[in-house]
Amino acid sequence: MSKTTITFWSGLQTIGGNIAEIRYGNARVIFDFGLVYNPSTSFVHKATGRSDRYVLDLLKIGAIPAIDGIYAREDLKDNVFNFKKPIAYEDFKMNTGIFISHLHLDHMGVIDTVASTIPIYMSNGSKQLYQVLNKINEGLMRERDVTGINYQDSIKIGDIIVTPFQTDHDIYGSMAMLISTPDLKVVYSGDIRMHGQHPEYNKAWLEKLLDINIDLLLMEGTAFHPNLTEKTKIPLVETETEIAQVIKREIINHNRLVLFNIYHRNIDRLNNFIKTGKQCERTIVLELKTAYIADQFAEVTDFAIFVPNDSKESDWNQNILEKYPRVTIEQINATPNKYLLQNSFDNIADLLDLDVSGSIYLHSNGMPLGEFDPNYQILLSFLKQFQIEYKSFNVSGHATQEDILQLIEDIKPKLLVPWHSHYPELMKPLDPNQAVFLPRKNKKYFFDNGQLIEV
Numbered sequence: 001m002s003k004t005t006i007t008f009w010s011g012l013q014t015i016g017g018n019i020a021e022i023r024y025g026n027a028r029v030i031f032d033f034g035l036v037y038n039p040s041t042s043f044v045h046k047a048t049g050r051s052d053r054y055v056l057d058l059l060k061i062g063a064i065p066a067i068d069g070i071y072a073r074e075d076l077k078d079n080v081f082n083f084k085k086p087i088a089y090e091d092f093k094m095n096t097g098i099f100i101s102h103l104h105l106d107h108m109g110v111i112d113t114v115a116s117t118i119p120i121y122m123s124n125g126s127k128q129l130y131q132v133l134n135k136i137n138e139g140l141m142r143e144r145d146v147t148g149i150n151y152q153d154s155i156k157i158g159d160i161i162v163t164p165f166q167t168d169h170d171i172y173g174s175m176a177m178l179i180s181t182p183d184l185k186v187v188y189s190g191d192i193r194m195h196g197q198h199p200e201y202n203k204a205w206l207e208k209l210l211d212i213n214i215d216l217l218l219m220e221g222t223a224f225h226p227n228l229t230e231k232t233k234i235p236l237v238e239t240e241t242e243i244a245q246v247i248k249r250e251i252i253n254h255n256r257l258v259l260f261n262i263y264h265r266n267i268d269r270l271n272n273f274i275k276t277g278k279q280c281e282r283t284i285v286l287e288l289k290t291a292y293i294a295d296q297f298a299e300v301t302d303f304a305i306f307v308p309n310d311s312k313e314s315d316w317n318q319n320i321l322e323k324y325p326r327v328t329i330e331q332i333n334a335t336p337n338k339y340l341l342q343n344s345f346d347n348i349a350d351l352l353d354l355d356v357s358g359s360i361y362l363h364s365n366g367m368p369l370g371e372f373d374p375n376y377q378i379l380l381s382f383l384k385q386f387q388i389e390y391k392s393f394n395v396s397g398h399a400t401q402e403d404i405l406q407l408i409e410d411i412k413p414k415l416l417v418p419w420h421s422h423y424p425e426l427m428k429p430l431d432p433n434q435a436v437f438l439p440r441k442n443k444k445y446f447f448d449n450g451q452l453i454e455v
């Protein structure tokens with residue numbers, strides 16, 4: 001029987017919001033600390049005048065788990081009604097480290113609720129992106145320091161050793177991790193895909209794991225769905241490299257303004273749009289925030305910045321406004337066929353000022369992501385109103401079912417725990433002898449003879 005225990009706090013039957021805790025002695029490692037998409041949570045995020053009650057509000061609506069010893073006493077002050085609160089950090093001494101696999105909100109959206117003295121680790125690439133997002137006012141509700149770590153450099157929390165590995169996912173800086181205690185070896189895949197721009201990252205860490213006997217594999221299962229046609233209702237482009245060719249075809253065949261909507265934390269996608277725009281001899285025009293990100297991370301910085309009439313200079317954007325050419329609404333309207341213009345959902349009203357007759361809107365994993373988001377219908381009706389042709393070109397950030405099953409086969413853990421999936425029970429390993437376990441939320445388990453046993 002292992003002295004190590006593991007608790008799954010969230011993310012077992014949802015896509016995202018994964019939070020698990022591994023304890024050994026007086027040390028523990030918690031990995032990922034994000035939000036499950038939920039409109040009531042975004043309401044709390046935006047509720048004004050309640051910033052001093054931020055942590056309590058999220059606890060009350062169940063958006064963050066009631067884990068003892070991670071929230072500051074100050075944040076748990078509440079006299080309103082009798083609500084069972086977790087023990088405050090100051091009253092529960094335990095050596096704790098939190099590790100973040102990547103910067104999607106479903107994996108890190110609530111790290112700002114954690115007591116400021118608990119270290120939060122992420123890859124150096126993630127930290128760099130995190131700082132840039134703070135700069136462009138796209139950070140979390142509260143300021144929170146994080147610690148950057150090198151891939152493959154181990155971090156020790158008491159007797160627990162965490163080793164991060166670079167992975168390929170649709171965001172900059174993602175990692176998987178090996179968590180080793182004196183009696184248990186756990187691999188957490190993070191979010192991962194094999195059809196991205198960098199399959200070699202995944203091959204490299206898989207190779208590192210070959211000589212290690214893994215007890216437990218926590219594997220993401222986004223792609224597992226009983227109804228594949230349902231899942232693929234929105235046409236998917238198969239690989240990240242293919243997207244460049246597909247959008248190139250669209251742009252070349254169009255003689256009016258081309259609009260696009262991407263998620264700018266996906267640097268590979270940003271690169272693909274910038275390069276393709278250039279190949280099609282269009283000026284690629286980025287929104288200010290994306291331009292700031294591109295300035296820091298993009299391979300090619302041959303772009304202009306969109307400056308709508310009401311835009312103001314502020315501290316963070318002054319430098320890039322001086323560094324790159326600016327394009328105005330009037331310039332675009334004079335020759336719309338010369339531009340490839342970014343338009344994210346937040347700036348959809350800009351279309352009211354543009355000559356969008358005969359335009360096409362390339363939606364490529366930008367927000368709103370799909371029908372589950374109420375903003376999706378707003379987007380479609382807006383485009384319909386102006387007869388802008390909508391085309392969706394998504395590339396999944398998540399491995400296909402086949403690729404996930406092959407990964408499990410390669411890692412060969414003693415026990416597989418599928419999560420980050422609406423249908424974890426559908427993850428059926430290729431090897432019929434591969435043990436699989438679906439744990440229960442908020443229960444503490446120890447590992448014994450290849451099984452997780454509830455304490």
Ligand SMILES: [Zn+2]
Nearest residue numbers: 015016106191
């Ligand atoms: Zn995720």
Ligand SMILES: [Zn+2]
Nearest residue numbers: 102104169191
């Ligand atoms: Zn992700």
